[in-house]
Amino acid sequence: MDNHQKRNLTFLTMGMIFMLSGIEYAVILPTIWRYLQILEAPPYFLGLGLAAFSLSGLLTGPLFGLWSDRSRTTKSTILFSNIFEIVGNFLYFIGYSKWLLLCSRLVAGIGAGVGSSIFSFLTRSTRSEERAGIFAAMMACRQAGLLIGPAFNLFLRLCDFKLGPFAVNKYTSPGIFMCLLWVLAQFVILVAFWDAPLVRSEDGAVMMEMKQEEEEEEEEVPLVGSDEELVHTYRAVSSDQIETSTFSETQPWRGASNPIKDFSISREFLREEVVVLLTAQFITLFNQTALETMVTPLTQRYFSFGELANSLMYSLCGVEVILGFFFVRWLSGKVADRVVLAAGLVICCSSCIWCLIFLCKPQGANLHLTAFIIGVFLQLLGLPFVAVSQVSLFSKVTAEKTQGFSQGVRRSVGGLATILGPLWAGGLTNNLYLMLGMMLTLLIMITVTPCWDLQALK
Numbered sequence: 001m002d003n004h005q006k007r008n009l010t011f012l013t014m015g016m017i018f019m020l021s022g023i024e025y026a027v028i029l030p031t032i033w034r035y036l037q038i039l040e041a042p043p044y045f046l047g048l049g050l051a052a053f054s055l056s057g058l059l060t061g062p063l064f065g066l067w068s069d070r071s072r073t074t075k076s077t078i079l080f081s082n083i084f085e086i087v088g089n090f091l092y093f094i095g096y097s098k099w100l101l102l103c104s105r106l107v108a109g110i111g112a113g114v115g116s117s118i119f120s121f122l123t124r125s126t127r128s129e130e131r132a133g134i135f136a137a138m139m140a141c142r143q144a145g146l147l148i149g150p151a152f153n154l155f156l157r158l159c160d161f162k163l164g165p166f167a168v169n170k171y172t173s174p175g176i177f178m179c180l181l182w183v184l185a186q187f188v189i190l191v192a193f194w195d196a197p198l199v200r201s202e203d204g205a206v207m208m209e210m211k212q213e214e215e216e217e218e219e220e221v222p223l224v225g226s227d228e229e230l231v232h233t234y235r236a237v238s239s240d241q242i243e244t245s246t247f248s249e250t251q252p253w254r255g256a257s258n259p260i261k262d263f264s265i266s267r268e269f270l271r272e273e274v275v276v277l278l279t280a281q282f283i284t285l286f287n288q289t290a291l292e293t294m295v296t297p298l299t300q301r302y303f304s305f306g307e308l309a310n311s312l313m314y315s316l317c318g319v320e321v322i323l324g325f326f327f328v329r330w331l332s333g334k335v336a337d338r339v340v341l342a343a344g345l346v347i348c349c350s351s352c353i354w355c356l357i358f359l360c361k362p363q364g365a366n367l368h369l370t371a372f373i374i375g376v377f378l379q380l381l382g383l384p385f386v387a388v389s390q391v392s393l394f395s396k397v398t399a400e401k402t403q404g405f406s407q408g409v410r411r412s413v414g415g416l417a418t419i420l421g422p423l424w425a426g427g428l429t430n431n432l433y434l435m436l437g438m439m440l441t442l443l444i445m446i447t448v449t450p451c452w453d454l455q456a457l458k
Contacts, residue, residue, distance in 0.1 A: 007125075009192045011134075014118055015141035016188060017078065020181055021112065022145020024089070026318070027152050027174040030310040032101075033296055035171040041098035047293060047426030051419040052102050054289075056084075056109025058415030065116035065408030069401070073195045074121045078114050082189070085111035085182040093175030094166060104175070111182075116408035123395040123403045132332035132340075132392035139387055140325035147318030150311035152177065157308065268399060269409065276449055277394045280341065281410055282417040283442045284348065284386045289421030290439060291379055294432075303369065317380055324384035337389045337396075344385025345447040351378035352440035360432040 029050075036045050060081075067077055088108025095101050119135075126134050156177060157170035168176065268274070299305035299313070331340060358371035391410075398406040428435040 006194045010194050013189055013193045014122070015138055016185065017118065018138050018142040019145040019148070020178075020185055021115075022142040022147075022318075023149040023152065023181065024085075024108075024145075024174075024178045026146045026149020026311075026314055027156065027177065028092070029292070030150065030153060030296070030314060031157075031171050031174060033300075035095065036098060036101065038171065039095070039098040039101060041101075044426055045098055045102070047422040049102055049105055050289070050293060050422040052105040053109035053112065054415040054418035056106050057112040057115070058412045058419065060110050060113030061116040061411040061415065062405055062408030064114045065120055065404030065406070068117040068120050068404035074117050075189065075193050075195050077117045078189055078193070079186060081111040081114035081117075082182050082186055083111070084108060086179055086186075089175045089178040089182065091175070093168075093172050093179060095172055095175065113408070113411070116411050117404055119391065119395070119407040119411075120404035123407070124400060128396055129333075131395060132337055132388055133329045135391050136325045136329035136332065136384070136388045139384070139391075140322050140329070143318055143321040143325060147315055147322060150315040150318075153311040154308070268402070268406065271397070273397050274394070276446070277390050277397070278410060278413045279449075280345070280386065280390050280446050281394075281414050283446050284345075284383070284390075285414045285417035286421040286424070287348065287352070287439045287443065288379070288383060289418045290425035290435065291376075293422040293425040294435070295376070298372070302372075317376065320377065320380050321383060324381060325388065328384045328388045332388065332392070337393045340385050341389035341393065342447070344382045344387075344389065345443060347378060347382030347385065349440065349443045349447060351375060351382060352436055352443060354378055356433070356436050356440065360436065 032049055033046055036049065064077055064081060068074055071077075085108050088104050088106070088111065091100060091104035091107060095104070118138075122134060122138065123131065153174070156173040159168045159170060159173040161168050163176070166172070269278070295313075296305075296310060299310060303309070305313070328340060354371075355375040358368070359375055394406070394410050395403065424438070425435055
């Protein structure tokens with residue numbers, strides 16, 4: 001197998017991981033509300049259950065990223081994190097009580113924290129001009145999982161049998177189903193994922209191979225020195241050679257200095273452009289998860305949607321978002337990332353305005369299905385624009401040598417938003433004016449920020 005095939009297989013494996021995360025979300029979200037009701041959980045447990053998953057990812061994301069930065073390996077990090085996904089989903093399957101269900105989402109969320117390591121790997125193995133497109137493809141894989149997940153629910157909802165002492169029904173089956181998928185993923189990662197020794201030069205090229213003959217020729221060059229000396233001495237290959245040299249069978253090079261040395265959190269994350277991007281990450285995910293929490297109770301109250309109807313609705317939403325990611329993948333090659341981000345924020349503002357005007361009816365009034373569909377459509381339309389552009393911009397304005405930790409911080413900010421979003425919406429499903437009004441205020445604040453003039457946001 002040549003290096004080009006290894007590179008493609010590794011990227012496909014990472015896409016599979018993102019797809020499984022989407023499938024997990026899609027098979028659990030439509031049924032967890034009724035599952036909690038059967039376990040006699042109070043209504044606020046829905047928000048707690050959704051937030052618990054994000055809380056674990058918030059705490060573990062920077063740790064997994066730091067592990068990747070220090071070791072310069074990603075495969076072992078992913079294999080370790082997936083163990084928590086397996087255990088967490090098995091606990092969800094057992095589900096004897098509402099507290100065990102809550103713990104299951106906490107444990108599974110630990111595994112989700114490995115996303116920071118994956119984004120760090122992608123940043124170090126791609127050129128800046130192609131990065132947004134690759135990020136879009138990976139995010140589209142997750143949305144493909146969100147699309148495929150409801151299709152699995154079509155047969156999972158028919159389960160009604162015993163597996164030893166455990167009951168397998170339409171509420172517990174998503175847990176054992178995802179447990180088996182994550183076990184299979186472990187084997188795929190073992191055989192189809194390769195770590196690569198990655199060192200970037202100023203022109204954006206990737207990868208350095210330490211060959212024996214080169215070591216003999218450069219014996220007089222010290223192996224430990226400043227980053228500048230290392231880049232000057234061992235030049236990365238040119239961009240046209242990346243495809244054939246990125247994934248080598250050599251072990252990750254350990255000669256570089258500690259990537260965390262001299263790292264300053266305040267200098268890295270308190271710069272204006274970084275604060276803008278982290279704020280955009282928080283606000284968009286806060287609004288997104290708040291609306292997702294609101295949707296299921298609203299469809300049940302006004303349209304009498306059950307599990308099947310909700311699954312079909314999420315499938316249609318997945319189709320829209322996937323098409324949006326493909327469009328953004330094309331658009332990112334035509335315009336600057338900050339333009340894509342601004343366009344996405346404007347679309348999200350339009351969605352909130354629409355919902356405020358047409359969905360905030362007095363309690364007991366009929367909610368028109370057409371108005372509901374348009375509001376959801378606009379919200380999902382803006383999601384790919386914001387998601388891809390802010391990740392791509394963040395990878396460009398933060399230090400590459402600590403990209404794993406930086407991506408962990410970014411994902412932790414997003415995790416905090418996905419915790420607060422469901423908690424905010426869970427208690428305000430009967431007061432949409434307050435809920436949507438706050439969301440619109442946050443969106444307008446980040447959309448009109450003066451930081452769009454910063455040249456760092458390319």
